[in-house]
Amino acid sequence: MLVIRSIVASDLDALIDLATQVGGGMTTLKPDRKMLGDRVECAVASFAETIPPHERDYMFALEDTTNGRLAGVCAIKGAVGLTEPFYNYRIGTLVHSSRELNVFTRMETLYLSNDLTGSTELCSLFLQPDYRVGYNGKWLSKSRFLFIVQFQQLFTEKIIAEMRGYLLEDGTSPFYEGLGRHFFKMDFNHVDGLTAMGKKSFIAELMPRQPLYVDYLPQSAREVIGQVHRSTLPARKLLEQEGMHYDGYVDIFDAGPVLQGRVSDLRSVRDSVLRVAAEGRPDGETECLLVSNTKLHDFRMVLAQTTIEGAQVALSAQELALLHCQAGDTVRTLSLNVRKNNG
Template identity: 50%
Template sequence: MMVIRPVARSDRNAITELATQTGVGFTSLQNDESQLNDRIERMCRTWAQQAPLAEQGYLFVLEDSETGKVVGISGIEAAIGLNEPWYNYRVGTLVHASKALDVYTQMPTLFLSNDHTGYSELCTLFLDPAYRHGKNGHLLSKSRLLFIATFQDRFADKLIAEMRGVSDQHGHSPFWESLGRHFFAIDFAHADYLTGTGQKSFIAELMPKHPLYVDFLSDEARAVIAQVHPSTVPARKILESEGMRYEGYVDIFDAGPTLEAYVDDLRVVRKSQARIVKVTQTEISGPIHCLIGNESFTDYRAITGTPQVTESHVLLTSMQAQALRVTDGDSVRLAPLFAQENFS
């Protein structure tokens, strides 16, 4: 069984191994042991309720309960941009017009922005390629939304997710080559590494503050604005199925799109419901796939399954109850795993 749980200090080696597989452009999971250790410690302080809001973050791991192997990771930042500026580009329009010359042109532009300051962020979604099948990706991504639904007071009213932009296997980013390289004599891979180790604001402060005309960029750069890396397409589709949308903001380095939504508008949040656990020795399957999470903040667990759900109870097998660390009479929160499914 695949189980979502909070990160632990003992997961350092497993997460380091996952970080070696991400490639250039996966900013929030760098192959840097010191940075990973610091982040895990910050997450542990959050769960111990010892971190101020500006430092609060959550990392979850996906564990194969049969082998104990950690095969995926996903995260949430509670409030971005409170310690240092959070930068992205807002894609806008400037109009140039002259009645005397009978000229009217609309020019797409990029404005350096801090508009998402204070929002919560979905981040650090990565699944071992060997486990990219079945419902593993859905569990890894959507369990964060169920956690937010369960502990909504710990998060902002609005949520964003920065999607990885287009770059090739050699770390070449068309957007960076056409824009960022003019201001920094470094490769995109180095800029990405600096960003992942907490130096994004330093780099962004050296970027031009005035609007940039998109038409001045290369054809290749213009073509990738708001496009995602091929390996990120499934993650984008999952978040869009939950109600997140591109609203005109892109990353300042690779132009990957930022998806956003009000938390109350997210499908999992709207459709999630609490039920009382009844443990059964025989599995009684229901008609829909469910995302199921316990209601323990410090010992959170989430799984998928097809349990029988009544108006007041959910029937779980002893194995499911053990995975969720619940017993008869405990309360859990569950939601349909897929958008096309609903509780009757």
């Protein structure tokens, strides 16, 4: 069976192996032992509550308990931009008009921005290719919302998710080639790697602070602003189903969209419920439910086919064991799929 759990130090080697498959455009999962080792160490301290909430980086592992394999990962950063700058482009509008010539034009612009500083970030979502079956991807992505609603006091009201931008088959970014290369004079993957290592001072040093007119960019760059990588499209749709939306912010390198949402508007806040775990077979109509324990220090979650209604939720002995729970313990549940009566 599969279980989502808080990451532990012994996962590092498997995490590095997983990161080698990610490819360009995801700066938070580079196959670098020092960087990933620091992240895992931070994650362990985050679950143990030994560092302040705004410094925390909660990483989750999807483990296949039949073979011990790390099937996927995802993460939540407590707050971005408070220890190092967090940059995005904000898409704005400038109006140029001449009453004498009867000319009125609206021009889209890109502003280098730190507007999203302090937001909670959903990041580092990756599923091994051979596990991209059934509900695994949907479950892994949505698991973070159940964690946020259970521990709302640890997060800011605004949450964001940077989506990987559109890349060509050879890994090049049309947006970067049309804009960033003129200022950085280096390949996209090199810039991407520097950012992953936290070396971001060059952004402030080399990028113009003045608005950039979108119409000055080549068509190939303009067309991909706010567009996602092909493999990221399902992830974007899932986040939008949960209450997040695109509001005109994009990544400064590949122009991938930044989705935003308010915790109070999330489906998980509206629809998830605390119930009492019971051992046995479900009685009545069942659905696929995300079921988690309520332990920050040992967070665990399973996907169970069980009843949506009632004060109790029936779980098998194996599911209870994976949750590190016993009958009578409190668990939190959420329907995997958006229910029709909620849109």
